[in-house]
Amino acid sequence: MAEVVLRDLVRRYGEVVAVDRVSLTVADREFVTLLGPSGCGKSTTLAAIAGLERPTSGFLAVGGETFFDSRKQVFVEAEHRNLGLVFQSYALWPHKTVQENVAFPLQLRRIARNKQKELIHEALALVEMESFADRYPSQLSGGQQQRVALARTLVYKPKVLLLDEPLSNLDAKLRDRARTWLRHLQREVGITTIYVTHDQTEALSLSDRIAVMSKGRIAQLGTPHEIYERPADPFVADFIGTSNFFTGEVMEQASGRLVLRLADEQTITVEGGDGMARGSRATLAVRPERIHVGGGTAGSLLKGRITERAYMGARWLYTVEVGGQAVRVETEADLASGEVALGLPERDVAVFPAPAAG
Amino acid sequence: MATKIHAAPAASTGDLALPRSWRWRDPLLQYGIALACLLLVAAPILPIVYQSFIDRPIYEDGQALTLVNYANLVGAPEFREVLGNTLLFAFLSTVISQVVGLVTAILVGRTDVPWRRFFGDALLWTLFVSHLVLALGWVIMYGPSGYITGYVMQLTGGQPWNLYTIPGLSIAAGLSLAPLTYLYCIASATQQDPALEEAARVAGAGPFRILFSVTIPLLRPALVYSTILNFVIALEMLAMPLFLGGPVGLRFFTTFLYEQGFEAPVKDYGLVGAAAVVLLIVITLLVLLQNRLLRNAQRFVTVGGKASRPRLLRLGRLRWAAFAFLLLYFVFGTGAVILGLVLRAFTSFLSPLVPLVDTLTWDNWTFIFSYPVYVRSIVNTLEIALVGGALGTVFIALVALLVHRSRWRWRRQLEFVALYPRAIPGILVGLGAFYAVTLMPFLGGLRNTIWILVLIYIMRYLPTGFGAVAPTLMQIGQDLDRAARTAGADWWTTCRRILAGLIRPALLSCFAILFIHFIKEYSAAVFLYAPGSEVMGTVMLSFWAQGEAGPVAALAVLQILVVAVFVVVTRKLFKVKIYG
Numbered sequence: 001m002a003e004v005v006l007r008d009l010v011r012r013y014g015e016v017v018a019v020d021r022v023s024l025t026v027a028d029r030e031f032v033t034l035l036g037p038s039g040c041g042k043s044t045t046l047a048a049i050a051g052l053e054r055p056t057s058g059f060l061a062v063g064g065e066t067f068f069d070s071r072k073q074v075f076v077e078a079e080h081r082n083l084g085l086v087f088q089s090y091a092l093w094p095h096k097t098v099q100e101n102v103a104f105p106l107q108l109r110r111i112a113r114n115k116q117k118e119l120i121h122e123a124l125a126l127v128e129m130e131s132f133a134d135r136y137p138s139q140l141s142g143g144q145q146q147r148v149a150l151a152r153t154l155v156y157k158p159k160v161l162l163l164d165e166p167l168s169n170l171d172a173k174l175r176d177r178a179r180t181w182l183r184h185l186q187r188e189v190g191i192t193t194i195y196v197t198h199d200q201t202e203a204l205s206l207s208d209r210i211a212v213m214s215k216g217r218i219a220q221l222g223t224p225h226e227i228y229e230r231p232a233d234p235f236v237a238d239f240i241g242t243s244n245f246f247t248g249e250v251m252e253q254a255s256g257r258l259v260l261r262l263a264d265e266q267t268i269t270v271e272g273g274d275g276m277a278r279g280s281r282a283t284l285a286v287r288p289e290r291i292h293v294g295g296g297t298a299g300s301l302l303k304g305r306i307t308e309r310a311y312m313g314a315r316w317l318y319t320v321e322v323g324g325q326a327v328r329v330e331t332e333a334d335l336a337s338g339e340v341a342l343g344l345p346e347r348d349v350a351v352f353p354a355p356a357a358g
Numbered sequence: 359m360a361t362k363i364h365a366a367p368a369a370s371t372g373d374l375a376l377p378r379s380w381r382w383r384d385p386l387l388q389y390g391i392a393l394a395c396l397l398l399v400a401a402p403i404l405p406i407v408y409q410s411f412i413d414r415p416i417y418e419d420g421q422a423l424t425l426v427n428y429a430n431l432v433g434a435p436e437f438r439e440v441l442g443n444t445l446l447f448a449f450l451s452t453v454i455s456q457v458v459g460l461v462t463a464i465l466v467g468r469t470d471v472p473w474r475r476f477f478g479d480a481l482l483w484t485l486f487v488s489h490l491v492l493a494l495g496w497v498i499m500y501g502p503s504g505y506i507t508g509y510v511m512q513l514t515g516g517q518p519w520n521l522y523t524i525p526g527l528s529i530a531a532g533l534s535l536a537p538l539t540y541l542y543c544i545a546s547a548t549q550q551d552p553a554l555e556e557a558a559r560v561a562g563a564g565p566f567r568i569l570f571s572v573t574i575p576l577l578r579p580a581l582v583y584s585t586i587l588n589f590v591i592a593l594e595m596l597a598m599p600l601f602l603g604g605p606v607g608l609r610f611f612t613t614f615l616y617e618q619g620f621e622a623p624v625k626d627y628g629l630v631g632a633a634a635v636v637l638l639i640v641i642t643l644l645v646l647l648q649n650r651l652l653r654n655a656q657r658f659v660t661v662g663g664k665a666s667r668p669r670l671l672r673l674g675r676l677r678w679a680a681f682a683f684l685l686l687y688f689v690f691g692t693g694a695v696i697l698g699l700v701l702r703a704f705t706s707f708l709s710p711l712v713p714l715v716d717t718l719t720w721d722n723w724t725f726i727f728s729y730p731v732y733v734r735s736i737v738n739t740l741e742i743a744l745v746g747g748a749l750g751t752v753f754i755a756l757v758a759l760l761v762h763r764s765r766w767r768w769r770r771q772l773e774f775v776a777l778y779p780r781a782i783p784g785i786l787v788g789l790g791a792f793y794a795v796t797l798m799p800f801l802g803g804l805r806n807t808i809w810i811l812v813l814i815y816i817m818r819y820l821p822t823g824f825g826a827v828a829p830t831l832m833q834i835g836q837d838l839d840r841a842a843r844t845a846g847a848d849w850w851t852t853c854r855r856i857l858a859g860l861i862r863p864a865l866l867s868c869f870a871i872l873f874i875h876f877i878k879e880y881s882a883a884v885f886l887y888a889p890g891s892e893v894m895g896t897v898m899l900s901f902w903a904q905g906e907a908g909p910v911a912a913l914a915v916l917q918i919l920v921v922a923v924f925v926v927v928t929r930k931l932f933k934v935k936i937y938g
Contacts, residue, residue, distance in 0.1 A: 050840075050844050051843070051844070052840050052843065052844070054765075077381075077384075077843070077848070078840070078843040078844050079376075079843050079844070079845075079846050079847055079848045079851075080376065080381070080846075081844070082375065082376050082846065083844060084844065084845075085840070085841070085844040087837045087840070087841060088837075089835060089837045090837075091835065091837035091838050091840065091841035092841075093838060093841075093842075093856055093859075093860075094838075094860070095859040095860055096859075104842070104845060104847075104855070105845040105846055106374075108376070108377075108845065108846040108847050108851065109374055109375070109376055109377060109846065110377050111374070119374075149841075152841075152845070153845075156374050156845070156846070157374050162844075
């Protein structure tokens with residue numbers, strides 16, 4: 001029903017390209033997250049979908065209706081799109097009570113008064129805020145305001161729900177609860193949702209698919225699992241979770257395996273690396289918790305020396321020096337400083353061509 | 359949870375769809391508002407500019423374009439004198455206002471001078487009184503046959519001073535303008551982050567060192583701004599040059615325009631137009647300069663995050679000297695001038711040679727309330743201030759909403775247009791509107807009514823009102839209207855239903871400021887009033903010249919009273935902010 005289609009969407013501010021040829025299709029009832037650091041263009045993309053920003057060029061349609069098409073000079077204003085947007089600041093109107101806030105979109109739609117009442121009641125019940133109907137926004141906590149903002153958006157059953165970092169103003173505990181609650185709510189209402197965040201935990205736990213954005217482009221689009229396990233480039237590997245990077249020269253590439261030689265002559269064997277020529281440079285990424293301390297795995301072994309150890313509660317974080325490079329390792333084992341062997345499982349290491357200026 | 363509610367959410371979107379709305383409404387309103395603003399501002403200017411380039415009065419047939427008016431102006435024997443007088447007067451009064459304003463602001467804002475709270479408020483009082491009324495007060499007290507002048511003359515036996523000279527005039531004008539400087543400096547002085555001064559203190563600077571190396575330099579933007587502002591006001595001031603310079607034949611730009619355009623039996627329209635354009639260009643350049651100088655004012659932003667009170671400078675033994683200075687300034691600069699008006703309003707004759715009790719009378723008051731022109735001027739003034747203030751507030755709010763709360767294409771240009779009247783002297787607004795009404799037959803209905811005055815007053819104070827509304831509008835988070843837009847409200851609905859409620863305090867302030875200015879205004883009305891549409895200012899202006907000092911003083915006192923009552927009531931009842 002409400003599929004969102006973006007094709008080659010561009011938003012320029014003078015010389016700066018905030019959104020650079022973004023193409024994305026969000027299926028009906030799908031939950032897609034735009035994830036990236038600040039300034040990556042995710043909020044601008046969302047604002048363009050909402051109609052609050054006019055893109056420079058490209059195409060945008062929701063539910064089969066074209067909202068923007070630079071070739072046909074089509075631009076539908078935000079108020080005619082019937083989409084729902086929840087703001088990071090919640091943007092509750094301070095001079096209206098909770099009930100009046102929720103009623104406003106219904107009044108704009110000229111809904112009969114008793115039907116309005118019914119819908120407001122439903123929406124507030126959905127977010128468990130019925131008993132606060134007569135309060136003013138300033139009398140509510142951050143979490144409560146966030147729920148009212150959601151109720152105000154859901155009350156008119158928009159075609160698509162757009163969420164702009166809605167949890168970032170909540171404290172950590174509340175954020176966890178709100179996340180679970182939001183996921184339930186979205187499933188229940190069954191609404192196509194596009195979510196913007198810079199928080200990878202939110203993205204990984206909420207989304208059907210994630211679009212990782214960097215410098216105005218989509219760096220990778222995939223399920224949370226794909227994004228985490230098979231990052232498309234070093235940026236994604238580093239931004240989602242953390243990664244250790246090794247750069248070196250390709251010794252050989254054959255039958256789905258690649259052998260890389262590091263500066264200190266140690267070698268790492270990994271799966272993948274198809275099409276990389278012998279003698280070219282490549283970068284490997286491996287996550288701290290996937291490294292086996294003390295070896296004991298099918299894969300490459302690296303020699304290193306533990307230089308720092310930090311107790312994190314459930315596990316230890318070690319800094320291991322390998323060939324003059326600091327490597328982060330996370331494990332439950334309590335180890336003493338000194339020489340250590342690191343095992344890198346073949347399938348847990350991602351391989352990319354090294355950037356030109358390596 | 360509530361699965362039942364949204365059993366078929368996608369299907370139910372249908373009955374909650376947005377009504378088919380008229381998509382042309384927003385652009386239509388936006389262009390309409392902008393066009394109204396443009397017309398309002400351009401209507402008085404264009405006829406003046408046009409008049410300056412044609413060879414005969416603007417209403418006569420057979421006009422030919424010419425530059426001869428400018429040649430005549432430059433060649434006119436009085437032009438040099440007018441130019442010299444105006445510049446000297448503007449320069450002197452600006453210097454006086456800046457020095458007095460800065461010193462008083464620092465004393466009140468940053469030192470432990472006694473009674474600082476009282477002075478903090480009292481020094482602003484003259485801002486509520488029109489220059490016309492102040493001029494009358496100065497003449498009554500300090501003029502050649504003034505009350506105080508007479509006293510001093512009795513004591514010393516000779517003429518102690520002559521107010522009717524350029525220095526005398528500059529002192530009167532400078533002291534009347536000083537409160538504006540004070541206002542800008544005090545706002546900036548009390549907002550200074552005390553950490554900046556404390557840093558200097560820690561670095562080993564003494565209190566006076568801090569004052570001269572930190573405090574005053576940080577006031578630079580306020581000083582620059584108010585210097586140009588006061589210079590411009592002095593250039594366009596009519597009443598003081600007219601009353602204090604007129605009697606001895608001193609001529610200035612504005613009085614020259616007033617005489618040539620209003621009083622002269624045979625008017626040289628072209629010459630007046632050319633002089634007006636010259637004045638307009640000079641002031642426009644000054645205003646542009648002001649904007650340019652303050653573009654980098656960011657480096658003077660001193661408001662820190664913490665709301666701690668700045669430490670006051672201890673004056674020690676100088677404390678009472680400073681107090682005496684403030685008291686003298688207040689008593690002789692403001693108090694005496696107002697007192698003079700009050701005394702004159704209640705006496706048949708005011709002279710130190712005659713005991714006051716012998717001359718006390720209610721005659722002036724019974725006269726102004728029985729003589730139709732006076733009564734009409736009072737009623738008209740109140741009507742213009744109330745209705746015009748309300749209409750003006752609505753219009754200014756619309757323009758400000760369009761400038762600061764829309765993505766309308768020409769909003770920056772519109773802001774420039776809305777702020778441009780800052781550069782148009784009141785007397786030119788009146789002159790231009792007079793031409794405009796003469797030229798455009800469809801405006802004929804406005805002629806000789808108070809509605810033409812309402813229109814040009816709104817135009818004249820567009821920037822002032824805009825300044826009261828715009829900051830509040832800019833402080834409201836953009837998300838509030840973006841939320842309304844995505845919920846389905848167009849720009850106009852968002853303005854009406856969301857923003858109007860949020861800026862209500864600013865709208866009240868805007869109304870209050872307009873009301874006060876409309877009560878005080880006179881210069882824009884001199885070319886436009888007619889029998890039936892007199893206002894207090896024009897009545898004072900013309901009847902003073904006819905020697906009706908008593909009734910005019912009574913009218914002036916009444917004007918002060920109206921404003922004073924209004925200020926007190928709005929401050930108490932509606933908590934309206936007027937000036938800080």
